[in-house]
Amino acid sequence: MDAIEVITTKRDGGALSTAQIDWVIDAYTRGAVAEEQMSALAMAILLNGMGRREIADWTRAMIESGERMDWSALDRPTTDKHSTGGVGDKITLPLAPLVAACGAYVPQLSGRGLGHTGGTLDKLESIPGWRASLSGPEMLAVLRRAGAVVCAAGSGLAPADHRLYALRDVTGTVESIPLIASSIMSKKIAEGTGALVLDVKVGSGAFMKTRERATELARTMVELGADAGVRTVALLTAMDRPLGLTVGNALEVAEAVEVLSGGGPSDVVELTVRLAREMLSASGTAGAKDPADALKDGSAMDAWRRMITAQGGDPDAPLPTAPETHTITAPATGVLSRLDAYAVGLAAWRLGAGRERREDPVSHGAGIVLHAKPGDTVHAGGPLMTLHADDPSRFPRATEALHDACQIGPTPAPDLLPLIIDRVG
Template sequence: MDAIEVISAKRDGRELSPGQIDWVIDAYTRGVVADEQMSALAMAILLNGMNRREIAGWTRAMIRSGDRMEWSALPGPTTDKHSTGGVGDKITLPLAPLVAACGGYVPQLSGRGLGHTGGTLDKLESIPGWRASLSNDEMLGVLGAAGAVICAAGDGLAPADKKLYALRDVTGTVESIPLIASSIMSKKIAEGTGALVLDVKVGSGAFMKTVEEARELATTMVELGTDAGVGTVALLTAMDRPLGLAVGNALEVAESVEVLAGGGPADVVELTVLLAREMLATAGITGGRDPERALADGSAMDAWRRMITAQGGDPDAPLPLAAETTEVVAPSSGVLSRLDAYGVGLAAWRLGAGRERKEDPVSSGAGIVLHAKPGDPVREGAPLMTLYADDAGRFERALAALEGTYAVGEAADEDLLPLVIDRVTA
């Protein structure tokens, strides 16, 4: 085979054979297929799509490009969750220890933020001493001690995806649903979890802007998981406004700890409990502690403390907070009718909470605390948001990003999405 043959087939709208897919993924991983050739193929896939057989074959080939983890040494079933990302989406932090407290084992491989979306590892690294990079043996040790681990994926896990992901980012092919789905699912299947719940975000602050796009992606990923023998369920959830009240790394850790202590914003608690129940049910874990009870009785907090400590962190250490602050106040009295997730995420990014390139540093203490959510009453001149930055010079551009992203009226906008929009199963 050669790359031109494979590119031409997809360019002309033909189905790629299993042999063609296996060859091109392996050859690209080894450097036989050049970046410019894979760029052409990725663009052909974006324009002409892939059917279910092709996507499943593409995903399997990416899994076979590297290691596949397994957790048979654990005394119970494994279950995991993946979110497509958003603004204020700190759900993984309270969710992993919560599921552990209810009898599951959660091997959570997470990533870093890029642009306006936050990264789980960046958030946790605001805890003094906490380590994201663990060996497989260390992961198994943390799972044994705490029931949950949140860490970075090793270089050996789906290396074809890592290489292709970087290429898609610079060639205008990120939006291809077959490539998005196979990218996510190749890593999750290679991770070795027995069950998987997908949180597919919808709205301005999400990658998928419409319910229709999100449902197509969710359906594709559920099919891939099912075909690979992993019990998989997807929820479509709202990301047209920020999730919770905190946006930023340490700020979101603090809010997550509030949830584990039995408090926290209602939307964060609701989604955390709902996803925990889905993860437990999908893994076949029944008859154990209910997630709501585990939050109330302190067992989820205990699991959090064990997990953070096992990864070198100090759960009692003060979290960093940026020194400079400024406020956005309500322009009039009434009800906060709209608060656009993308605008808030962009402002937090400009404050230093996010990065433009993967190698950029982030500020652990930067971000935004919201004082109202859509539907809440507000008073003229009262704070709507507090902005935090290490450098006061960042406020001007952050405030510019917030212009037009919020409004005060008589009621919340009627087109606000429900927190949970749909559930997708095989």
């Protein structure tokens, strides 16, 4: 078998055999298939697609390229959540300890942000002392102590995906749903969780701009989970406007702590509770305590403090703040009918909250605080949002990104997406 045979099979619209997929993933991981050859294959997959059996084989082969984690030593079921990413999406922060407080273990491997969507690890690293890199035994110890752990994936987990992910980013093949789904699910299945809930974002601030594409991705990932024996469900959720009232690392941590304290923005609370219920149901642990009650009685906050402390962080330490602020005001009085998520995310990125290259640092204090959401009444000259940055020279370009982000009218826009659009699985 050789790479040319595999490439031409898919180029000509054929289905790759199990043997072809096993060979090409293994050979690429070992360096026996050149980058330009895998680039050609990725483009052929983008153009011609893959069937369910092919995607399942591709995902399994990527899992088998590395190690698979095992949580059988734990005395309760495990469950996890994955979000496809969005603006202000800090849900993992309150969700993991909330589910732990309700009776399930949550071993969550997360990533850092690239572009306008912030990464969970970047947010948590704004907490003084908190460590993202843990060994397997350290993860198990944190789980036993706190019920939840959020940390970085090691290089031994689906190494084929690490190489392919970087390649897709520079070859125009990121948009392929088979490759997106297999990338996400290979890591999540290798993580060893017993149940998985997917939060697939839809809208301008999401990777999937339309409900149709998001539904296709959700269905593909749910099928992959089922084929691998992992109970998987997906929610399609709105990302046409930012989630919550903060965008940026430390700002989002502070908002997550508000939620864990029994407050916080209603959309963040609603989505956190709904995802928690889905995770508990999928893992078979629903019923011990309802997530809404765990937010009110302090048990979710207790789990958060244990989780942060177990990973070296100080939950009582002050969070970083940016020294410079700039407030954008409403140009007219009326109802804020539109607040474009992508524009807000781009502005936060320009303020320093995100990174352009993986090796770039982020500013933990940079970001945006929203003073109004779509549907709220605003007054001319009143604050719409406050920009936070380490350097005031960043404000002009951030403000430029927000030029057409808001629309103010006599009534709310009728076409806003519902927060929770659909459920798959």
